[in-house]
Amino acid sequence: MKVALDPTPFHHSHSLLELPGVVAGLGYEYLQLTPHVDMIPFFNHPKADDDLVAKFRKACTDAGVGIASVLPVLRWSGPDEDAREAAVRYWKRAIQITVDLDVNVMNTEFSGRPEKPEESERAFYRSMEELVPIIEREGIDVRIDPHPDDFVEDGLAAIRMIRGINSRNFGLVYVACHTYHMGDNMREIMTTAGDMLRLVHVADTMDHHASHGLRYITNPPGNAVRVHQHLKIGDGDVNFDEFFGTLGEIGFYDRDDTVMVSSVFAENENAQEVSRYQLATMNDYVTKYRG
Numbered sequence: 538m539k540v541a542l543d544p545t546p547f548h549h550s551h552s553l554l555e556l557p558g559v560v561a562g563l564g565y566e567y568l569q570l571t572p573h574v575d576m577i578p579f580f581n582h583p584k585a586d587d588d589l590v591a592k593f594r595k596a597c598t599d600a601g602v603g604i605a606s607v608l609p610v611l612r613w614s615g616p617d618e619d620a621r622e623a624a625v626r627y628w629k630r631a632i633q634i635t636v637d638l639d640v641n642v643m644n645t646e647f648s649g650r651p652e653k654p655e656e657s658e659r660a661f662y663r664s665m666e667e668l669v670p671i672i673e674r675e676g677i678d679v680r681i682d683p684h685p686d687d688f689v690e691d692g693l694a695a696i697r698m699i700r701g702i703n704s705r706n707f708g709l710v711y712v713a714c715h716t717y718h719m720g721d722n723m724r725e726i727m728t729t730a731g732d733m734l735r736l737v738h739v740a741d742t743m744d745h746h747a748s749h750g751l752r753y754i755t756n757p758p759g760n761a762v763r764v765h766q767h768l769k770i771g772d773g774d775v776n777f778d779e780f781f782g783t784l785g786e787i788g789f790y791d792r793d794d795t796v797m798v799s800s801v802f803a804e805n806e807n808a809q810e811v812s813r814y815q816l817a818t819m820n821d822y823v824t825k826y827r828g
Contacts, residue, residue: 538789538790538791538796538797538823539566539567539603539795539796539797540565540566540567540796540797540798540799540816540820541566541568541569541605541606541796541797541798541799542565542567542568542799542812542815542816543738543798543799543800543801544556544559544568544569544571545571545802546801546804546805546808546811546812547559547808549805552575553573553575553576553589553593554592554593554596555596556596557593557596557597557600557602558596558599558600560600560602561600561601561602563809563813563816564816565602565799565812566601566602566603567603567605567796568602568603568604569604569605569606569607569608569644569796569798569800570607570608570638572608572609572610576589576590576593577607577609577627577631577634579610580611580612580624582623582626582627582630583609583627583631583634585634587637590637590638591637594637594638594639604638604639604640605640605796605798606640606643606680606736606796607634607635607638607643607644608643608644608645609627609628609631609643609645610645610646610648611624611628611631611645611648612624612648612649613648613660613661613664613668614647614648614649614658614661614664614688615649615650615657615660616649616650616653616656616657616660621663621664624648624664625664625667625668629668629671631643632668632671632672632675635675641676641677641678642677642735642736642794643677643678643680644681644682644736644796645679645680645681645682646681646682646683646684646687647683647687647688647695647698648684648687649689650687650688651687651688651690651761654688654689657688658688658698661688662702665702669702669704669706672706673706676706677706678706678707678708678735679706679708680707680708680710680735680736681695681698681699681707681710682695682709682710682711682715682738683695684712684715685715685718685763685765686762686763690718690719690763691720692709692711692719692722692730693720693725693726693729695709695719696709696726696729696730696733700733708732708733708734709730709733709734709735709736710735710736710737710738711723711726711727711730711734711737711738712737712740712800713737713738713739713740713741713742713777713780714740714742714766714767714800715742715765716742717742717744717745717746717765717774718763718765723776723779723780723783724779727783727784727787728783728787730787731787732787732792734787734789734795735792735795735796736798737780737795737798738800739770739797739798739799739800739815740766740767740768740770740800740801740802741766741769741770741771741772741773741774741777742765742767742768742773742774743768743773743774744773745764745765766803767801768801768803769801769803769804769811769814769815769818770814770815770818770819771818777822778822778826781822781823781825781826782826784826785823790823790826790827797819797823799812799816799819801815
């Protein structure tokens, strides 16, 4: 298992090429390359040319930091056909960047629309027809997160969707702070996924169903919103003994294809302290529950 830091909290205080040094200074051996305006931004065409990709790879090497995964978020399930076709083009470039970085793991979201689930599912599998052969040829392992406000939010439904691709190059991402949108059945999702679960994000959140559904209030009632947070471990309601314990039961810690990412976005002003706390706390839990 690789333990990585999502450096998103440092995007505005450091340049792209400075991020590997920041990650190394915080004690992490790996980073997750999340959407960045100079590399693969949200929803739009990658902005890095071959020269910048090579410089970033060298910066990682110089810092002694590996890239555990590359995370694009592109509308490959968008019900708008023009947007979907564009996302497939963007995915092809993102795959090439990943290969040039000598990385074989990408993680992402379904990136459709919950109000158009059938249209989004059709778009998703249409994109797969074009992208799966490329992903398999390049030896990339793609792991997908059923993100809040997507056409697939439930964890078990996500497993079914990924099985439907019928390719061993696709797996599941479990994001701890999405637990209450995924069905609040963490152990069932993880054990059902088994070896399909190959990447997890570690962050806490409040249970928005608590207090008779009044933990968070939006006005007017009935707004089509999804509320969650990316807090440090212990600041929310996620049962991390169940989270880390179940990962131990399914052998997550002892596999060479798994990635655990600290993914806290709520405290940029304390990002260094929080990142160190996350690493120490994750390591303590792994030690406790390693089978």
